[in-house]
Amino acid sequence: MIELRPAPERLRAGLAPRSGMPEAAAVTAAVLRNLGRFATLTAEEAARVAALGATRRRWRPGALLAADSGASGAHFVVSGWACRQRVLRDGRRQIFDFIVPGEGFGFEPLPLGPQSIVALTPLETVAAHGLMDGGPASADGLWRALQAARVETCARRQDHMLRLGQLTAYERASHFLLEMQWRVGAPDPRSFPLPLTQEAMADALGLSVVHLNRVLRQLRAAGLVEIRGGVAVVRDAVALAQAAVLPLPGKAAIAGC
Amino acid sequence: MIELRPAPERLRAGLAPRSGMPEAAAVTAAVLRNLGRFATLTAEEAARVAALGATRRRWRPGALLAADSGASGAHFVVSGWACRQRVLRDGRRQIFDFIVPGEGFGFEPLPLGPQSIVALTPLETVAAHGLMDGGPASADGLWRALQAARVETCARRQDHMLRLGQLTAYERASHFLLEMQWRVGAPDPRSFPLPLTQEAMADALGLSVVHLNRVLRQLRAAGLVEIRGGVAVVRDAVALAQAAVLPLPGKAAIAGC
DNA sequence: CGGTTATTTGAAATACGTCAATTCAAGTGG
DNA sequence: CCACTTGAATTGACGTATTTCAAATAACCG
Numbered sequence: 001m002i003e004l005r006p007a008p009e010r011l012r013a014g015l016a017p018r019s020g021m022p023e024a025a026a027v028t029a030a031v032l033r034n035l036g037r038f039a040t041l042t043a044e045e046a047a048r049v050a051a052l053g054a055t056r057r058r059w060r061p062g063a064l065l066a067a068d069s070g071a072s073g074a075h076f077v078v079s080g081w082a083c084r085q086r087v088l089r090d091g092r093r094q095i096f097d098f099i100v101p102g103e104g105f106g107f108e109p110l111p112l113g114p115q116s117i118v119a120l121t122p123l124e125t126v127a128a129h130g131l132m133d134g135g136p137a138s139a140d141g142l143w144r145a146l147q148a149a150r151v152e153t154c155a156r157r158q159d160h161m162l163r164l165g166q167l168t169a170y171e172r173a174s175h176f177l178l179e180m181q182w183r184v185g186a187p188d189p190r191s192f193p194l195p196l197t198q199e200a201m202a203d204a205l206g207l208s209v210v211h212l213n214r215v216l217r218q219l220r221a222a223g224l225v226e227i228r229g230g231v232a233v234v235r236d237a238v239a240l241a242q243a244a245v246l247p248l249p250g251k252a253a254i255a256g257c
Numbered sequence: 258m259i260e261l262r263p264a265p266e267r268l269r270a271g272l273a274p275r276s277g278m279p280e281a282a283a284v285t286a287a288v289l290r291n292l293g294r295f296a297t298l299t300a301e302e303a304a305r306v307a308a309l310g311a312t313r314r315r316w317r318p319g320a321l322l323a324a325d326s327g328a329s330g331a332h333f334v335v336s337g338w339a340c341r342q343r344v345l346r347d348g349r350r351q352i353f354d355f356i357v358p359g360e361g362f363g364f365e366p367l368p369l370g371p372q373s374i375v376a377l378t379p380l381e382t383v384a385a386h387g388l389m390d391g392g393p394a395s396a397d398g399l400w401r402a403l404q405a406a407r408v409e410t411c412a413r414r415q416d417h418m419l420r421l422g423q424l425t426a427y428e429r430a431s432h433f434l435l436e437m438q439w440r441v442g443a444p445d446p447r448s449f450p451l452p453l454t455q456e457a458m459a460d461a462l463g464l465s466v467v468h469l470n471r472v473l474r475q476l477r478a479a480g481l482v483e484i485r486g487g488v489a490v491v492r493d494a495v496a497l498a499q500a501a502v503l504p505l506p507g508k509a510a511i512a513g514c
Numbered sequence: 515c516g517g518t519t520a521t522t523t524g525a526a527a528t529a530c531g532t533c534a535a536t537t538c539a540a541g542t543g544g
Numbered sequence: 545c546c547a548c549t550t551g552a553a554t555t556g557a558c559g560t561a562t563t564t565c566a567a568a569t570a571a572c573c574g
Binding site for chain 3: 209
Protein backbone atom coordinates (compact mmCIF):
# COMPACT_ATOMS: atom_id res chain seq x y z
CA MET A 1 0.00 0.00 0.00
CA ILE A 2 1.38 3.38 -0.97
CA GLU A 3 1.27 6.11 1.62
CA LEU A 4 0.83 9.74 0.80
CA ARG A 5 4.01 11.64 1.48
CA PRO A 6 3.74 13.95 4.51
CA ALA A 7 4.50 17.60 4.05
CA PRO A 8 8.20 18.34 3.79
CA GLU A 9 8.43 20.56 6.85
CA ARG A 10 7.48 18.33 9.73
CA LEU A 11 7.87 20.35 12.83
CA ARG A 12 7.32 23.69 11.22
CA ALA A 13 3.58 23.38 10.98
CA GLY A 14 3.15 26.08 13.59
CA LEU A 15 5.01 28.52 11.39
CA ALA A 16 2.46 29.95 9.06
CA PRO A 17 3.78 31.81 6.04
CA ARG A 18 2.20 35.23 5.82
CA SER A 19 3.31 36.74 2.60
CA GLY A 20 0.78 39.29 1.48
CA MET A 21 0.87 41.55 4.52
CA PRO A 22 3.02 44.48 5.52
CA GLU A 23 5.97 43.06 7.43
CA ALA A 24 5.33 44.56 10.87
CA ALA A 25 1.70 43.51 11.05
CA ALA A 26 2.42 40.09 9.58
CA VAL A 27 4.59 39.19 12.53
CA THR A 28 1.83 39.64 15.06
CA ALA A 29 -1.03 38.31 12.97
CA ALA A 30 -1.40 35.23 15.17
CA VAL A 31 -1.53 37.39 18.29
CA LEU A 32 -4.30 39.51 16.86
CA ARG A 33 -6.23 36.45 15.82
CA ASN A 34 -5.89 34.96 19.29
CA LEU A 35 -6.83 38.11 21.20
CA GLY A 36 -9.73 38.58 18.82
CA ARG A 37 -11.18 35.36 20.16
CA PHE A 38 -11.73 37.07 23.49
CA ALA A 39 -12.62 40.65 22.67
CA THR A 40 -12.88 42.95 19.68
CA LEU A 41 -10.00 45.37 19.51
CA THR A 42 -10.12 48.94 18.31
CA ALA A 43 -7.92 49.94 15.38
CA GLU A 44 -5.70 51.81 17.80
CA GLU A 45 -5.30 48.73 19.98
CA ALA A 46 -4.57 46.50 17.00
CA ALA A 47 -1.92 48.95 15.88
CA ARG A 48 -0.38 48.87 19.33
CA VAL A 49 -0.13 45.07 19.10
CA ALA A 50 1.26 45.21 15.58
CA ALA A 51 3.96 47.60 16.78
CA LEU A 52 5.30 44.82 19.00
CA GLY A 53 6.51 43.12 15.83
CA ALA A 54 9.65 45.22 16.02
CA THR A 55 10.81 43.31 19.08
CA ARG A 56 10.78 39.94 17.37
CA ARG A 57 13.19 37.38 18.69
CA ARG A 58 14.02 33.88 17.46
CA TRP A 59 14.63 30.71 19.45
CA ARG A 60 15.56 27.20 18.55
CA PRO A 61 13.92 24.03 19.82
CA GLY A 62 14.90 23.34 23.40
CA ALA A 63 15.67 26.98 24.17
CA LEU A 64 14.76 28.18 27.63
CA LEU A 65 12.43 31.16 27.26
CA ALA A 66 11.91 31.82 30.93
CA ALA A 67 12.99 30.16 34.14
CA ASP A 68 11.66 29.65 37.61
CA SER A 69 11.07 33.03 39.08
CA GLY A 70 10.65 34.29 35.55
CA ALA A 71 10.69 38.03 36.00
CA SER A 72 11.58 38.14 32.33
CA GLY A 73 8.46 40.08 31.46
CA ALA A 74 5.47 39.38 29.30
CA HIS A 75 5.82 37.99 25.77
CA PHE A 76 3.73 36.62 22.95
CA VAL A 77 4.64 33.62 20.87
CA VAL A 78 4.08 34.67 17.28
CA SER A 79 5.11 31.41 15.65
CA GLY A 80 6.09 27.94 16.80
CA TRP A 81 5.11 26.09 19.95
CA ALA A 82 6.41 26.17 23.51
CA CYS A 83 5.43 24.60 26.82
CA ARG A 84 5.55 25.16 30.54
CA GLN A 85 7.17 22.26 32.28
CA ARG A 86 8.92 20.96 35.33
CA VAL A 87 11.60 18.28 35.38
CA LEU A 88 12.42 15.90 38.22
CA ARG A 89 15.89 14.75 39.14
CA ASP A 90 15.33 11.31 37.70
CA GLY A 91 14.31 12.76 34.35
CA ARG A 92 10.55 12.53 34.59
CA ARG A 93 8.96 15.69 33.30
CA GLN A 94 5.47 17.09 33.50
CA ILE A 95 4.30 19.50 30.86
CA PHE A 96 1.70 21.78 32.42
CA ASP A 97 0.54 23.52 29.30
CA PHE A 98 1.41 24.21 25.71
CA ILE A 99 1.77 27.69 24.28
CA VAL A 100 0.59 27.97 20.70
CA PRO A 101 1.14 30.81 18.22
CA GLY A 102 -0.70 33.93 19.32
CA GLU A 103 -0.69 33.06 23.00
CA GLY A 104 1.40 34.80 25.61
CA PHE A 105 3.32 34.02 28.77
CA GLY A 106 4.78 35.95 31.65
CA PHE A 107 1.68 38.07 32.19
CA GLU A 108 1.33 36.90 35.76
CA PRO A 109 2.54 39.69 38.00
CA LEU A 110 4.17 37.21 40.36
CA PRO A 111 6.58 34.32 40.14
CA LEU A 112 4.75 31.11 39.37
CA GLY A 113 7.03 28.66 41.06
CA PRO A 114 9.51 26.10 39.85
CA GLN A 115 8.47 25.90 36.24
CA SER A 116 10.28 26.80 33.07
CA ILE A 117 9.11 27.75 29.62
CA VAL A 118 10.81 25.88 26.82
CA ALA A 119 10.60 26.05 23.04
CA LEU A 120 9.41 22.83 21.41
CA THR A 121 9.86 23.96 17.81
CA PRO A 122 11.69 26.82 16.12
CA LEU A 123 10.04 29.77 17.73
CA GLU A 124 9.51 33.49 17.44
CA THR A 125 8.39 35.79 20.23
CA VAL A 126 7.71 39.47 20.67
CA ALA A 127 7.88 41.40 23.92
CA ALA A 128 4.62 42.72 25.32
CA HIS A 129 6.20 45.68 27.05
CA GLY A 130 4.17 48.81 27.19
CA LEU A 131 1.06 47.13 25.88
CA MET A 132 -0.97 48.32 28.80
CA ASP A 133 0.70 51.67 29.29
CA GLY A 134 -1.90 54.13 30.42
CA GLY A 135 -3.80 51.57 32.49
CA PRO A 136 -6.82 49.44 31.67
CA ALA A 137 -8.93 52.43 30.72
CA SER A 138 -6.77 53.40 27.79
CA ALA A 139 -7.09 50.02 26.11
CA ASP A 140 -10.25 48.41 27.32
CA GLY A 141 -10.50 45.77 24.63
CA LEU A 142 -6.91 44.66 25.09
CA TRP A 143 -7.30 44.50 28.80
CA ARG A 144 -10.45 42.42 28.59
CA ALA A 145 -8.89 40.09 26.05
CA LEU A 146 -5.84 39.47 28.20
CA GLN A 147 -8.00 38.95 31.25
CA ALA A 148 -10.22 36.50 29.43
CA ALA A 149 -7.20 34.66 28.11
CA ARG A 150 -5.92 34.26 31.63
CA VAL A 151 -9.24 32.92 32.80
CA GLU A 152 -9.27 30.42 29.97
CA THR A 153 -5.80 29.32 30.91
CA CYS A 154 -7.05 28.58 34.40
CA ALA A 155 -9.94 26.57 33.03
CA ARG A 156 -7.54 24.62 30.87
CA ARG A 157 -5.43 23.77 33.89
CA GLN A 158 -8.44 22.31 35.60
CA ASP A 159 -9.30 20.28 32.56
CA HIS A 160 -5.76 19.04 32.54
CA MET A 161 -5.92 17.97 36.18
CA LEU A 162 -9.11 16.12 35.49
CA ARG A 163 -7.52 14.41 32.53
CA LEU A 164 -4.50 13.34 34.54
CA GLY A 165 -6.47 12.19 37.55
CA GLN A 166 -9.57 10.59 36.14
CA LEU A 167 -9.42 9.83 32.43
CA THR A 168 -8.05 6.72 30.79
CA ALA A 169 -5.24 7.02 28.26
CA TYR A 170 -7.70 6.78 25.38
CA GLU A 171 -9.93 9.46 26.86
CA ARG A 172 -6.96 11.66 27.70
CA ALA A 173 -5.63 11.61 24.19
CA SER A 174 -9.03 12.31 22.68
CA HIS A 175 -9.73 15.16 25.02
CA PHE A 176 -6.31 16.65 24.50
CA LEU A 177 -6.64 16.58 20.74
CA LEU A 178 -10.04 18.25 20.91
CA GLU A 179 -8.65 20.98 23.12
CA MET A 180 -5.83 21.59 20.71
CA GLN A 181 -8.15 21.73 17.75
CA TRP A 182 -10.22 24.31 19.52
CA ARG A 183 -7.21 26.37 20.59
CA VAL A 184 -5.35 26.40 17.35
CA GLY A 185 -8.47 27.25 15.41
CA ALA A 186 -7.31 26.41 11.91
CA PRO A 187 -9.26 27.65 8.89
CA ASP A 188 -10.11 24.09 7.89
CA PRO A 189 -12.04 22.52 10.79
CA ARG A 190 -11.08 19.03 9.66
CA SER A 191 -7.38 19.40 10.40
CA PHE A 192 -5.04 21.52 12.44
CA PRO A 193 -1.28 21.88 12.99
CA LEU A 194 0.12 19.81 15.84
CA PRO A 195 3.89 20.08 15.70
CA LEU A 196 4.52 18.05 18.85
CA THR A 197 6.57 14.94 19.26
CA GLN A 198 4.80 12.01 20.83
CA GLU A 199 7.23 12.35 23.68
CA ALA A 200 6.00 15.87 24.41
CA MET A 201 2.38 14.79 24.30
CA ALA A 202 3.15 11.82 26.52
CA ASP A 203 4.85 14.04 29.08
CA ALA A 204 1.84 16.33 29.08
CA LEU A 205 -0.67 13.52 29.41
CA GLY A 206 1.24 11.58 32.02
CA LEU A 207 1.71 8.53 29.78
CA SER A 208 4.71 6.66 28.46
CA VAL A 209 5.63 7.38 24.86
CA VAL A 210 5.06 3.78 23.92
CA HIS A 211 1.58 3.67 25.32
CA LEU A 212 0.61 7.01 23.82
CA ASN A 213 1.76 5.68 20.48
CA ARG A 214 -0.52 2.66 20.84
CA VAL A 215 -3.44 4.84 21.87
CA LEU A 216 -2.91 7.09 18.86
CA ARG A 217 -2.88 3.99 16.69
CA GLN A 218 -6.22 2.97 18.22
CA LEU A 219 -7.66 6.39 17.49
CA ARG A 220 -6.40 6.12 13.95
CA ALA A 221 -7.75 2.60 13.51
CA ALA A 222 -11.12 3.66 14.90
CA GLY A 223 -11.25 6.40 12.30
CA LEU A 224 -11.43 9.24 14.81
CA VAL A 225 -8.27 11.18 14.23
CA GLU A 226 -4.92 10.79 12.55
CA ILE A 227 -1.64 12.58 13.19
CA ARG A 228 0.83 12.75 10.37
CA GLY A 229 3.62 15.08 9.57
CA GLY A 230 2.85 17.55 12.33
CA VAL A 231 -0.77 17.84 11.30
CA ALA A 232 -3.77 16.27 12.99
CA VAL A 233 -6.63 15.24 10.73
CA VAL A 234 -9.99 14.87 12.45
CA ARG A 235 -11.97 12.19 10.66
CA ASP A 236 -14.92 11.90 13.02
CA ALA A 237 -15.36 14.91 15.26
CA VAL A 238 -18.52 13.58 16.90
CA ALA A 239 -16.99 10.27 17.88
CA LEU A 240 -13.88 12.07 19.07
CA ALA A 241 -15.88 14.34 21.34
CA GLN A 242 -17.70 11.33 22.66
CA ALA A 243 -14.45 9.57 23.45
CA ALA A 244 -13.23 12.68 25.24
CA VAL A 245 -15.89 12.39 27.99
CA LEU A 246 -15.43 16.00 29.09
CA PRO A 247 -17.02 18.99 27.47
CA LEU A 248 -14.52 21.63 26.45
CA PRO A 249 -14.53 25.19 27.73
CA GLY A 250 -16.05 26.20 24.45
CA LYS A 251 -18.65 28.61 25.66
CA ALA A 252 -19.76 29.59 29.12
CA ALA A 253 -17.58 27.06 30.85
CA ILE A 254 -14.80 29.05 32.40
CA ALA A 255 -12.87 28.55 35.59
CA GLY A 256 -11.29 30.82 38.13
CA CYS A 257 -7.82 30.38 39.54
CA MET B 258 -2.82 -7.27 71.22
CA ILE B 259 -4.62 -4.32 72.71
CA GLU B 260 -4.95 -1.20 70.58
CA LEU B 261 -5.07 2.29 72.00
CA ARG B 262 -8.49 3.76 71.55
CA PRO B 263 -8.60 6.58 69.02
CA ALA B 264 -10.00 9.92 70.08
CA PRO B 265 -13.79 9.95 70.33
CA GLU B 266 -14.38 12.58 67.69
CA ARG B 267 -13.11 11.02 64.51
CA LEU B 268 -13.70 13.48 61.74
CA ARG B 269 -13.77 16.57 63.86
CA ALA B 270 -10.04 16.99 64.09
CA GLY B 271 -10.21 20.14 62.00
CA LEU B 272 -12.40 21.81 64.59
CA ALA B 273 -10.02 23.19 67.16
CA PRO B 274 -11.54 24.21 70.45
CA ARG B 275 -10.49 27.70 71.37
CA SER B 276 -11.85 28.37 74.79
CA GLY B 277 -9.75 31.03 76.45
CA MET B 278 -10.28 33.79 73.89
CA PRO B 279 -12.91 36.45 73.50
CA GLU B 280 -15.65 34.99 71.32
CA ALA B 281 -15.35 37.21 68.25
CA ALA B 282 -11.61 36.83 67.86
CA ALA B 283 -11.72 33.11 68.64
CA VAL B 284 -13.80 32.45 65.55
CA THR B 285 -11.23 33.84 63.17
CA ALA B 286 -8.12 32.65 64.97
CA ALA B 287 -7.33 30.16 62.21
CA VAL B 288 -7.64 32.86 59.57
CA LEU B 289 -5.21 35.12 61.41
CA ARG B 290 -2.76 32.28 61.84
CA ASN B 291 -2.98 31.45 58.15
CA LEU B 292 -2.62 35.02 56.89
CA GLY B 293 0.22 35.51 59.35
CA ARG B 294 2.16 32.90 57.40
CA PHE B 295 2.32 35.29 54.47
CA ALA B 296 2.61 38.75 55.99
CA THR B 297 2.57 40.43 59.36
CA LEU B 298 -0.67 42.27 59.98
CA THR B 299 -1.11 45.50 61.86
CA ALA B 300 -3.36 45.52 64.90
CA GLU B 301 -5.92 47.43 62.88
CA GLU B 302 -5.87 44.79 60.14
CA ALA B 303 -6.13 41.95 62.63
CA ALA B 304 -9.13 43.65 64.18
CA ARG B 305 -10.73 43.95 60.78
CA VAL B 306 -10.33 40.22 60.27
CA ALA B 307 -11.62 39.43 63.73
CA ALA B 308 -14.71 41.50 63.01
CA LEU B 309 -15.63 39.03 60.30
CA GLY B 310 -16.44 36.56 63.07
CA ALA B 311 -19.87 38.09 63.30
CA THR B 312 -20.80 36.63 59.91
CA ARG B 313 -20.14 33.06 60.94
CA ARG B 314 -22.13 30.43 59.16
CA ARG B 315 -22.34 26.67 59.67
CA TRP B 316 -22.46 23.88 57.11
CA ARG B 317 -22.75 20.17 57.35
CA PRO B 318 -20.62 17.60 55.49
CA GLY B 319 -21.57 17.46 51.84
CA ALA B 320 -22.97 20.99 51.76
CA LEU B 321 -22.39 22.96 48.58
CA LEU B 322 -20.59 26.17 49.52
CA ALA B 323 -20.32 27.54 46.01
CA ALA B 324 -21.24 26.33 42.57
CA ASP B 325 -20.06 26.76 39.03
CA SER B 326 -20.49 30.38 38.21
CA GLY B 327 -20.44 31.05 41.91
CA ALA B 328 -20.41 34.77 42.30
CA SER B 329 -21.13 34.02 45.94
CA GLY B 330 -18.32 36.25 47.13
CA ALA B 331 -15.18 35.67 49.14
CA HIS B 332 -15.20 33.62 52.31
CA PHE B 333 -12.82 32.11 54.84
CA VAL B 334 -13.14 28.66 56.30
CA VAL B 335 -12.65 29.09 60.03
CA SER B 336 -13.10 25.45 61.00
CA GLY B 337 -13.51 22.15 59.19
CA TRP B 338 -12.31 21.11 55.75
CA ALA B 339 -13.70 21.66 52.27
CA CYS B 340 -12.57 20.93 48.72
CA ARG B 341 -12.88 22.16 45.17
CA GLN B 342 -14.03 19.42 42.90
CA ARG B 343 -15.61 18.45 39.64
CA VAL B 344 -17.77 15.41 39.05
CA LEU B 345 -18.25 13.57 35.77
CA ARG B 346 -21.50 12.13 34.58
CA ASP B 347 -20.36 8.60 35.28
CA GLY B 348 -19.53 9.45 38.88
CA ARG B 349 -15.80 9.92 38.64
CA ARG B 350 -14.72 12.97 40.58
CA GLN B 351 -11.52 14.94 40.72
CA ILE B 352 -10.70 16.97 43.79
CA PHE B 353 -8.57 19.90 42.70
CA ASP B 354 -7.64 21.20 46.10
CA PHE B 355 -8.51 21.04 49.76
CA ILE B 356 -9.40 24.07 51.82
CA VAL B 357 -8.19 23.87 55.41
CA PRO B 358 -9.14 26.05 58.37
CA GLY B 359 -7.90 29.59 57.90
CA GLU B 360 -7.86 29.43 54.12
CA GLY B 361 -10.30 31.26 51.89
CA PHE B 362 -12.15 30.80 48.64
CA GLY B 363 -14.03 32.94 46.17
CA PHE B 364 -11.38 35.66 46.05
CA GLU B 365 -11.02 35.34 42.31
CA PRO B 366 -12.71 38.29 40.66
CA LEU B 367 -14.00 36.05 37.89
CA PRO B 368 -16.49 33.23 37.70
CA LEU B 369 -15.39 29.81 38.86
CA GLY B 370 -15.63 27.30 36.10
CA PRO B 371 -17.31 23.92 36.20
CA GLN B 372 -16.12 23.33 39.71
CA SER B 373 -17.90 23.37 43.01
CA ILE B 374 -16.80 23.86 46.57
CA VAL B 375 -18.08 21.25 48.96
CA ALA B 376 -17.81 20.73 52.71
CA LEU B 377 -16.03 17.52 53.68
CA THR B 378 -16.57 17.85 57.43
CA PRO B 379 -18.80 19.97 59.63
CA LEU B 380 -17.73 23.42 58.63
CA GLU B 381 -17.83 27.06 59.63
CA THR B 382 -17.18 30.01 57.35
CA VAL B 383 -17.14 33.77 57.61
CA ALA B 384 -17.75 36.21 54.79
CA ALA B 385 -14.78 38.30 53.69
CA HIS B 386 -16.88 41.23 52.55
CA GLY B 387 -15.41 44.62 53.03
CA LEU B 388 -12.03 43.28 54.01
CA MET B 389 -10.31 45.36 51.39
CA ASP B 390 -12.53 48.41 51.56
CA GLY B 391 -10.41 51.43 50.92
CA GLY B 392 -8.17 49.70 48.42
CA PRO B 393 -4.82 47.97 48.78
CA ALA B 394 -3.21 51.03 50.34
CA SER B 395 -5.42 51.04 53.40
CA ALA B 396 -4.52 47.50 54.37
CA ASP B 397 -1.16 46.73 52.91
CA GLY B 398 -0.39 43.71 55.04
CA LEU B 399 -3.74 42.10 54.34
CA TRP B 400 -3.43 42.72 50.66
CA ARG B 401 0.03 41.20 50.50
CA ALA B 402 -1.06 38.21 52.53
CA LEU B 403 -4.00 37.49 50.27
CA GLN B 404 -1.87 37.93 47.19
CA ALA B 405 0.80 35.60 48.53
CA ALA B 406 -1.83 33.05 49.46
CA ARG B 407 -3.10 33.13 45.91
CA VAL B 408 0.37 32.59 44.52
CA GLU B 409 0.88 29.65 46.86
CA THR B 410 -2.39 28.19 45.67
CA CYS B 411 -1.12 28.34 42.10
CA ALA B 412 2.12 26.64 43.06
CA ARG B 413 0.15 23.94 44.87
CA ARG B 414 -1.86 23.30 41.78
CA GLN B 415 1.30 22.72 39.81
CA ASP B 416 2.54 20.33 42.44
CA HIS B 417 -0.75 18.53 42.17
CA MET B 418 -0.46 18.21 38.40
CA LEU B 419 3.01 16.84 38.78
CA ARG B 420 1.76 14.33 41.33
CA LEU B 421 -1.08 13.19 39.10
CA GLY B 422 0.98 12.98 35.96
CA GLN B 423 4.36 11.67 37.07
CA LEU B 424 4.41 10.21 40.55
CA THR B 425 3.57 6.65 41.52
CA ALA B 426 0.82 6.00 44.03
CA TYR B 427 3.35 5.61 46.83
CA GLU B 428 5.07 8.84 45.92
CA ARG B 429 1.77 10.65 45.48
CA ALA B 430 0.55 9.72 48.91
CA SER B 431 3.85 10.69 50.55
CA HIS B 432 4.03 13.99 48.74
CA PHE B 433 0.42 14.79 49.55
CA LEU B 434 0.85 14.06 53.23
CA LEU B 435 3.92 16.26 53.40
CA GLU B 436 2.06 19.10 51.73
CA MET B 437 -0.78 18.77 54.19
CA GLN B 438 1.54 18.72 57.15
CA TRP B 439 3.10 21.92 55.96
CA ARG B 440 -0.22 23.60 55.27
CA VAL B 441 -1.99 22.70 58.44
CA GLY B 442 1.00 23.66 60.54
CA ALA B 443 0.07 22.00 63.80
CA PRO B 444 1.86 22.93 67.03
CA ASP B 445 3.33 19.44 67.32
CA PRO B 446 5.43 18.81 64.20
CA ARG B 447 5.08 15.06 64.62
CA SER B 448 1.36 14.93 63.94
CA PHE B 449 -1.36 16.99 62.32
CA PRO B 450 -5.14 16.82 61.82
CA LEU B 451 -6.25 15.12 58.62
CA PRO B 452 -10.03 14.73 58.78
CA LEU B 453 -10.37 13.25 55.30
CA THR B 454 -11.89 9.97 54.30
CA GLN B 455 -9.70 7.74 52.19
CA GLU B 456 -12.23 8.22 49.44
CA ALA B 457 -11.62 11.97 49.42
CA MET B 458 -7.87 11.49 49.34
CA ALA B 459 -8.19 8.91 46.60
CA ASP B 460 -10.29 11.26 44.49
CA ALA B 461 -7.71 13.98 44.94
CA LEU B 462 -4.77 11.74 44.11
CA GLY B 463 -6.41 10.03 41.16
CA LEU B 464 -6.34 6.59 42.78
CA SER B 465 -8.96 4.05 43.72
CA VAL B 466 -9.89 3.88 47.37
CA VAL B 467 -8.69 0.32 47.60
CA HIS B 468 -5.30 1.09 46.21
CA LEU B 469 -4.84 4.17 48.32
CA ASN B 470 -5.66 2.07 51.34
CA ARG B 471 -2.93 -0.38 50.40
CA VAL B 472 -0.42 2.39 49.86
CA LEU B 473 -1.24 3.88 53.24
CA ARG B 474 -0.72 0.46 54.77
CA GLN B 475 2.69 0.32 53.10
CA LEU B 476 3.59 3.73 54.49
CA ARG B 477 2.47 2.58 57.90
CA ALA B 478 4.39 -0.68 57.68
CA ALA B 479 7.49 1.17 56.55
CA GLY B 480 7.25 3.34 59.63
CA LEU B 481 6.89 6.59 57.71
CA VAL B 482 3.46 7.85 58.63
CA GLU B 483 0.28 6.58 60.19
CA ILE B 484 -3.26 7.91 59.87
CA ARG B 485 -5.66 7.12 62.66
CA GLY B 486 -8.78 8.79 63.87
CA GLY B 487 -8.49 11.81 61.62
CA VAL B 488 -4.92 12.52 62.71
CA ALA B 489 -1.76 11.80 60.76
CA VAL B 490 1.28 10.85 62.80
CA VAL B 491 4.60 11.37 61.07
CA ARG B 492 7.02 8.74 62.34
CA ASP B 493 9.93 9.40 60.00
CA ALA B 494 9.85 12.81 58.38
CA VAL B 495 13.13 12.34 56.55
CA ALA B 496 12.14 9.08 54.94
CA LEU B 497 8.75 10.54 54.08
CA ALA B 498 10.32 13.49 52.29
CA GLN B 499 12.56 11.08 50.44
CA ALA B 500 9.61 9.00 49.33
CA ALA B 501 7.89 12.16 48.11
CA VAL B 502 10.54 12.74 45.41
CA LEU B 503 10.74 16.47 46.07
CA PRO B 504 10.73 17.99 42.62
CA LEU B 505 13.34 20.47 41.52
CA PRO B 506 13.24 23.42 39.11
CA GLY B 507 13.40 22.57 35.45
CA LYS B 508 16.73 22.41 33.81
CA ALA B 509 17.03 19.96 30.89
CA ALA B 510 16.58 22.94 28.65
CA ILE B 511 19.31 24.18 26.40
CA ALA B 512 20.20 27.79 26.72
CA GLY B 513 19.78 28.90 23.16
CA CYS B 514 18.86 31.85 21.03
C1' DC C 515 24.21 9.73 1.60
C1' DG C 516 25.15 8.62 6.73
C1' DG C 517 24.03 9.89 11.41
C1' DT C 518 20.50 11.10 14.38
C1' DT C 519 16.17 11.39 16.27
C1' DA C 520 11.27 10.01 16.15
C1' DT C 521 7.86 6.46 15.46
C1' DT C 522 6.31 1.83 15.67
C1' DT C 523 5.88 -2.96 17.20
C1' DG C 524 6.34 -7.30 20.33
C1' DA C 525 6.78 -9.67 24.62
C1' DA C 526 7.03 -9.62 29.48
C1' DA C 527 6.57 -7.32 33.99
C1' DT C 528 3.88 -4.53 37.19
C1' DA C 529 1.14 -1.07 38.95
C1' DC C 530 -3.32 -0.20 39.61
C1' DG C 531 -8.40 -1.03 39.33
C1' DT C 532 -12.55 -3.86 40.10
C1' DC C 533 -15.38 -7.10 42.56
C1' DA C 534 -16.71 -8.99 46.73
C1' DA C 535 -16.52 -9.82 51.39
C1' DT C 536 -15.04 -8.85 56.17
C1' DT C 537 -13.86 -6.06 59.91
C1' DC C 538 -14.15 -2.02 62.63
C1' DA C 539 -15.91 2.17 64.73
C1' DA C 540 -19.64 5.18 65.89
C1' DG C 541 -24.66 6.09 66.34
C1' DT C 542 -29.41 4.65 67.42
C1' DG C 543 -32.99 2.90 69.82
C1' DG C 544 -34.64 -0.55 72.80
C1' DC D 545 -25.88 -2.65 78.32
C1' DC D 546 -27.10 -4.91 74.13
C1' DA D 547 -28.88 -5.79 69.22
C1' DC D 548 -29.07 -3.39 65.01
C1' DT D 549 -27.67 -0.12 61.56
C1' DT D 550 -24.59 2.64 58.83
C1' DG D 551 -20.40 4.27 56.77
C1' DA D 552 -15.50 3.81 56.60
C1' DA D 553 -11.32 0.97 56.63
C1' DT D 554 -9.33 -3.28 55.36
C1' DT D 555 -8.21 -7.48 52.90
C1' DG D 556 -8.02 -11.26 49.07
C1' DA D 557 -8.42 -12.77 44.46
C1' DC D 558 -8.43 -11.56 39.92
C1' DG D 559 -8.59 -8.70 35.59
C1' DT D 560 -6.78 -4.98 32.98
C1' DA D 561 -4.41 -0.73 31.87
C1' DT D 562 -0.08 0.88 31.52
C1' DT D 563 4.94 0.59 31.84
C1' DT D 564 9.38 -1.20 30.77
C1' DC D 565 12.74 -3.39 27.87
C1' DA D 566 14.37 -4.25 23.47
C1' DA D 567 14.58 -3.94 18.76
C1' DA D 568 13.14 -2.68 14.16
C1' DT D 569 11.71 0.66 10.93
C1' DA D 570 10.81 5.30 9.32
C1' DA D 571 11.50 10.17 9.03
C1' DC D 572 14.50 14.04 9.28
C1' DC D 573 18.97 16.92 8.62
C1' DG D 574 23.22 18.32 7.40
